[in-house]
Amino acid sequence: MKTVDPSREQRELARLNREAQRPKGAYYLLFLMIVLTVIYIVDEITSNMNSSMQPYALFDLFRIASRDVNSAVYKGAINTVEPWSTAANLFLIITPFYKALSDRFGRRLFLMINTVGMGVGMLIVMTAHSVVQYILGMLFMMFFTPNDMQVLYIMETAPKEKRATYSFIAKGIALISVSLIGVLSRMFLKEDVPSSWRMVYLIPVVVAITVGAVSFFLVRETPVFVEQRRSFLSLSPEERRKKAEEDKKSGTAEQGGVFRAIRFIFKNRQLRWIFIAGFLFFATTFYTSYYSTVLEGAMTTALVSVVLIIYPLVNGVVTIVSGFFSDKLGRKKACLILGGLALLGLLLFVLACRLNWGPVAAGIAYGCSIGGLWSMSDTLILTMPAESSPSGMRASVMGTISVMIGAGMFVGRILFIVLQNFISMDLLFLLICVPFMAVSLLLLMLKVKETKDVDLDSITVDTYK
Helix, strand or coil: CCCCCCHHHHHHHHHHHHHHHHCCCHHHHHHHHHHHHCCCCCCHHHHHHHHHHHHHHHHHHHCCCCCCCCCHHHHHHHHHHHHHHHHHHHHHHHHHHHHHHHHCHHHHHHHHHHHHHHHHHHHHHHCCCHHHHHHHHHEEEEEEHHHHHHHHHCCCCCHHHHHHHHHHHHHHHHHHCCCHHHHHHHHHHCCCHHHHHHHHHHHHHHHHHHHHHHHHCHHHHHHHHHHHHHHCCCCCHHHHHHHHHHHHHCCCCCCCCCHHHHHHHCCCCHHHHHHHHHHHHHCCCHHHCCCHHHHHHCCCCCCHHHHHHHHHHHHHHHHHHHHHHHHHHHCHHHHHEEEEEEEHHHHHHHHHHHHCCCHHHHHHHHHHHHHHHHHHEEEEEEEEHHHCCCCHHHHHHHHHHHHHHHHHHHHHHHHHHHHHCCCCCHHHHHHHHHHHHHHHHEEECCCCCCCCCCCCCCCCCCCCC
8 A cells, every 4th residue: 555644634634624614605506507507618619619610620721622522632631630530539548547536636626627628629729730730639629528527516516316407407508509609600710711710719719718727716626525535534544454455355446546447347237338338329429520521511601500500509408308307207218218319310410411401400400419419428428327436436437437438439430431431421320320329228228227316425336236
């Protein structure tokens, strides 16, 4: 067992004791939800910005004067950028180690780092004049967006019977705010100015860095983390040794860490099947990176901007409603509804683009599709793992399983990159997504236990064995 500084731990314990005794005030939860919702807005805009601007960035960086997404030159640009972008995702293997640090140093610090990091990533993309810098910026953004520290904040602060409702309301508002990308596109994006896409990033960059920096002073540490850390620091060295021996015998531990989390995920039947179902599901998420290319091939840039305004509004409504479904019907039934909506919306989106139904129909269909897709994703990657893990390793498990599940994206992306040279993009969406989604839902229904209304403080390493 490594040596620790007793005086440093005593100072930390004293600080946490003071934090636990500080009154929060009658409106603190409302204030916290407002701050977290603003951070959620930054997160969602960051997550959607690159996919929305993809064709225009590639037109500029590869000097494609024809602006034809069906041309051989554009397909060549996809073949150049996407393999590197996909390979760069391997870098995300370190994100669980990063997120696990919040089990030791607290949630508040990493809430600030994540938000500022997303702003810096957008800044790198915005100023890119080479493919290498563009990919580097995307990598920076991809590193920070999956951590979702604002979600963990909500999970550890909201009343247990309202966790999903609060989380999905915050996300729904954030997703509606993604329509600002469409508004900014109509303001700054010009077909005759190849570099005009860069200005779409400017305001989100400023907001992300500013909000991230001040968030450290606006929010307090989560009560669940404070109690868990106080409990650990109150143990004597002998009690810690005894606990470590017991954890070693059981093969698990209630203190965070990536390798402990990996062992726990595979040893715990509940988390193991959540991982398998989520891995297969995530193979379907690739289409969210290419929808703007399909739109650009079906309508004018001005009409695409209309879709970019409409789909976030629909996406946000679906997300908010899904939170009530999740708390009312349970996580598993909600996933069945959301998965079905994702596939139906995707089918209608493809038809809207192929049959020229217009930007309103395309925006509504795509909004319904990704509303179901990402709401189910959050349930599989965030909500159910959080409700299946002990407090002391919750952030570690969430960070680790999100990367493990996210690896399923490689399956879908690799299939897409190869087959897009031979089959139309929109048809590939259906060809790949239908079978993977169906199997994922089947496993979730048959193998995973319901987690609705579970008491987070009472979960142990043996709860879901």
